Amino acid sequence: MKFRxxxxxxxxxxxxxxxxxxxxxxKNINLILGPNGAGKTELLFAFRWILSNNVDFTKLLGxxxxxxxxxxxxxxxxxxxxxxxxSCSVELELESTQDDSENRVMILKxxxxxxxxxxxxxxxxxxxxxxxxxxxxxKSLPEKDPVKINEKINSIIPSSILYGIAxxxxxxxxxxxxxxxxxxxxxxxxxxxxxxxFLTKCKNCFESVQMDNEEQYKKIAKSTKNKTLETITNDxxxxxxxxxxxxxxxTELKExxxxxxxxxxxxxxFLKEKEETQVYQKEKELFTKELKTWKNSLIDLTAGYxxxxxxxxxxxxxxxxxxxxxxxxxxxxxRGLTTEAVKNIIKSGKCICGxxxxxxxxxxxxxxxxxxxxxxxxxxxxxxxxxxKTSAETxxxxxxxxxxxxxxxxxxxxEKENRIAFLTSQIGSIDQEKIKEANERFSILxxxxxxxxxxxxxxxxxxxxxxxxxEVLEKQRETAATHNGQLQQLQEVRDFLKKSFYALDxxxxxxxxxxxxxxxxxxxxxxxxxxxxxxxxxxIALIQGKGIHExxxxxxxxxxxxxxxxxxxxxxxxxxxxxxxxxxxxxIINVAEGNxxxxxxxxxxxxxxxxxxxxxSQKDDNFLGQAKxxxxxxxxxxxxxxxxxxxxxxxxxxxxSDQIILFLAQDSYDSVKKYIGSYVNTTYELHKKPNEPYxxxxxxxxx
Amino acid sequence: xxxxxxxxxxxxxxxxxxxxxxxxxxxxxxxxxIKKAQKDDSINPPAEIMKILLDNTGENNEI
Numbered sequence: 001m002k003f004r005x006x007x008x009x010x011x012x013x014x015x016x017x018x019x020x021x022x023x024x025x026x027k028n029i030n031l032i033l034g035p036n037g038a039g040k041t042e043l044l045f046a047f048r049w050i051l052s053n054n055v056d057f058t059k060l061l062g063x064x065x066x067x068x069x070x071x072x073x074x075x076x077x078x079x080x081x082x083x084x085x086x087s088c089s090v091e092l093e094l095e096s097t098q099d100d101s102e103n104r105v106m107i108l109k110x111x112x113x114x115x116x117x118x119x120x121x122x123x124x125x126x127x128x129x130x131x132x133x134x135x136x137x138x139k140s141l142p143e144k145d146p147v148k149i150n151e152k153i154n155s156i157i158p159s160s161i162l163y164g165i166a167x168x169x170x171x172x173x174x175x176x177x178x179x180x181x182x183x184x185x186x187x188x189x190x191x192x193x194x195x196x197x198f199l200t201k202c203k204n205c206f207e208s209v210q211m212d213n214e215e216q217y218k219k220i221a222k223s224t225k226n227k228t229l230e231t232i233t234n235d236x237x238x239x240x241x242x243x244x245x246x247x248x249x250x251t252e253l254k255e256x257x258x259x260x261x262x263x264x265x266x267x268x269x270f271l272k273e274k275e276e277t278q279v280y281q282k283e284k285e286l287f288t289k290e291l292k293t294w295k296n297s298l299i300d301l302t303a304g305y306x307x308x309x310x311x312x313x314x315x316x317x318x319x320x321x322x323x324x325x326x327x328x329x330x331x332x333x334x335r336g337l338t339t340e341a342v343k344n345i346i347k348s349g350k351c352i353c354g355x356x357x358x359x360x361x362x363x364x365x366x367x368x369x370x371x372x373x374x375x376x377x378x379x380x381x382x383x384x385x386x387x388x389k390t391s392a393e394t395x396x397x398x399x400x401x402x403x404x405x406x407x408x409x410x411x412x413x414x415e416k417e418n419r420i421a422f423l424t425s426q427i428g429s430i431d432q433e434k435i436k437e438a439n440e441r442f443s444i445l446x447x448x449x450x451x452x453x454x455x456x457x458x459x460x461x462x463x464x465x466x467x468x469x470x471e472v473l474e475k476q477r478e479t480a481a482t483h484n485g486q487l488q489q490l491q492e493v494r495d496f497l498k499k500s501f502y503a504l505d506x507x508x509x510x511x512x513x514x515x516x517x518x519x520x521x522x523x524x525x526x527x528x529x530x531x532x533x534x535x536x537x538x539x540i541a542l543i544q545g546k547g548i549h550e551x552x553x554x555x556x557x558x559x560x561x562x563x564x565x566x567x568x569x570x571x572x573x574x575x576x577x578x579x580x581x582x583x584x585x586x587x588i589i590n591v592a593e594g595n596x597x598x599x600x601x602x603x604x605x606x607x608x609x610x611x612x613x614x615x616x617s618q619k620d621d622n623f624l625g626q627a628k629x630x631x632x633x634x635x636x637x638x639x640x641x642x643x644x645x646x647x648x649x650x651x652x653x654x655x656x657s658d659q660i661i662l663f664l665a666q667d668s669y670d671s672v673k674k675y676i677g678s679y680v681n682t683t684y685e686l687h688k689k690p691n692e693p694y695x696x697x698x699x700x701x702x703x
Numbered sequence: 704x705x706x707x708x709x710x711x712x713x714x715x716x717x718x719x720x721x722x723x724x725x726x727x728x729x730x731x732x733x734x735x736x737i738k739k740a741q742k743d744d745s746i747n748p749p750a751e752i753m754k755i756l757l758d759n760t761g762e763n764n765e766i
Contacts, residue, residue: 148744155741194704198738205737208749209756489761496756499720500730506716514708 001157002095002631002659010071010088012042012064017697019684027681029660033669034686039695040663041168044635048166050090050109052159070113073693078115078122087112096156104133160188161630164611168635176554176595176603183551190552193615194515199508210497217490220483229484236473243466250459257452260445267442274435277427284423291416298409305402342369516544519610526609529652531602532644540606541588554603561591598640605637605649612657631659638668654679729759
């Protein structure tokens with residue numbers, strides 16, 4: 001990239017000025033001469049203002065009395081309410097050295113500043129325009145989108161590069177200081193000239209691809225519950241195998257259940273028989289009890305029978321016989337005496353023989369008459385005999401009945417005894433041990449059947465669930481089969497991206513490491529070429545700090561101090577774990593020296609030469625190193641540099657870049673003219689207009 | 704950085720990552736797209752890369 005032209009309109013101290021930059025292979029310096037205060041730094045800042053937003057004009061208040069890009073006179077008019085609006089602009093034309101059809105670009109930056117209320121706080125409105133220039137000088141329609149314009153500018157000349165190519169004296173001094181801003185600046189610069197910045201872009205881009213890929217993957221995977229066809233097929237096979245296994249188990253269970261049922265029926269019958277035996281036992285007990293009753297009854301009946309018989313005889317015979325015999329014996333009653341005759345005796349009180357009868361006999365006779373039939377004693381006796389016969393008959397019947405009952409009882413007893421004998425034989429035929437075993441087995445089988453029932457239910461439920469799962473999986477498989485190709489493809493992309501991220505990290509690390517090595521070589525070469533202090537043992541190194549930021553730092557040191565510090569570190573056990581490279585870096589950091597202004601400038605010049613050498617050495621344009629050729633804009637580089645350092649730096653300046661825009665005061669130029677002069681192509685002189693806030697630029701033919 | 708350096712970094716990386724020949728080609732192609740996009744605003748690198756990845760993956764096209 002080269003600057004071709006810059007044009008000002010009311011920018012700081014330039015009213016309407018234009019510079020055109022030209023160079024050839026042997027004359028690559030555009031020299032801008034001017035005394036202090038003529039606007040050299042303002043001009044340098046114009047490049048930074050148009051190419052980046054990171055310019056703070058308040059820092060230049062010591063040079064121009066305006067905090068804006070606007071000319072100080074116009075600013076004062078605004079501030080004092082003398083005008084309502086003022087504009088300033090810078091137009092920069094640059095040429096890309098890349099093989100690009102749109103290689104000539106013109107950027108216009110314009111700021112309108114308005115007064116506001118209060119008038120001392122103006123507001124500003126900045127516009128950017130970018131146009132492409134054709135060979136015939138015509139311009140394309142300007143792009144006005146600031147985002148797109150900044151992207152384009154950044155692709156041509158990134159803001160990080162501005163730190164390395166646009167230097168005023170102050171920045172030259174700062175670059176090699178240990179400040180964080182300087183370290184970050186160097187970090188950005190190195191990232192840009194090496195492949196790191198590009199690789200970071202690649203990583204961001206790959207992340208976008210990854211997000212897109214993941215989004216598509218999730219979208220498709222969602223329809224199959226995040227399962228691949230293979231997983232679903234496996235799941236389905238597992239479910240079907242399980243179903244088959246459960247089916248077999250269910251069949252086994254069914255068979256076992258049926259066998260158990262059969263055995264239970266057999267046992268049940270057996271135990272039913274056992275229940276009959278119990279009935280037999282109870283019946284036997286009842287019969288035994290009844291037998292006993294019957295036997296007792298038989299004894300009673302036999303005794304009753306004997307009693308009835310004896311009572312019959314006794315009742316009929318003995319009392320009658322005794323009384324009749326007593327009366328006869330006592331009264332000597334003639335035989336055949338009728339009751340009439342007895343009645344007459346009692347009436348007369350005299351026996352038929354005429355003998356008086358005592359009263360006791362008479363009383364007996366009266367008693368006798370009252371108890372015997374009135375006819376005669378014989379009939380009475382007959383009557384009594386009849387009664388006896390009747391009584392005997394009754395007793396005989398009673399005895400007969402008793403005898404019959406005894407026979408019945410004996411028969412019952414016999415029958416009971418037979419039944420008891422039968423029952424005893426039945427009871428005895430059943431093995432009690434078997435009944436116990438059967439009962440136990442019955443209990444076990446009953447429990448087992450309960451469990452089998454539960455299992456059957458559980459299996460049925462599980463089978464039902466499995467069938468549902470299989471149904472769902474079959475549907476998923478159908479869907480997955482449709483999307484499988486896509487998922488597989490997206491998975492391949494995912495795997496590839498994963499590897500790519502790793503590759504980018506590795507390439508980035510390796511590139512940084514290699515770039516640092518190369519930059520250090522170039523830095524040492526540049527320092528040797530530029531600085532005579534090398535002969536005095538002064539060295540320079542670019543160190544990459546460790547930790548999160550890994551910021552780079554330019555360090556100058558003395559070789560002798562470094563050697564002894566390195567020896568100390570190498571002999572110190574504390575540093576045994578460090579590699580040789582790390583030990584060297586630590587030694588350099590430990591012996592870093594503070595820099596004078598001149599030394600800082602020398603360090604910066606060496607660093608700038610190194611990075612420009614590195615960037616310009618990228619001849620091929622690929623992702624591990626872009627062909628970047630940057631110009632160098634440098635203001636008063638030789639101030640505070642003296643003697644051999646000045647001579648060597650001046651002699652080598654033309655080698656820094658294909659285009660150098662050098663800002664010098666005349667006296668400074670005079671001191672190096674014999675080393676630089678032959679490389680100067682175009683010279684401009686800046687002159688401050690007396691009593692006016694403007695400078696003019698005059699092109700000088702240096703030839 | 705010399706071509707030899709670049710070549711050495713790439714081959715070491717590809718070996719370490721385990722890229723197949725086709726993956727190497729796709730990786731370099733993707734980086735080239737990003738590189739081109741730096742000069743050509745009309746290129747949408749993520750979309751272009753996704754396209755070439757999908758064109759080179761899938762059935763009968765495993766990488």
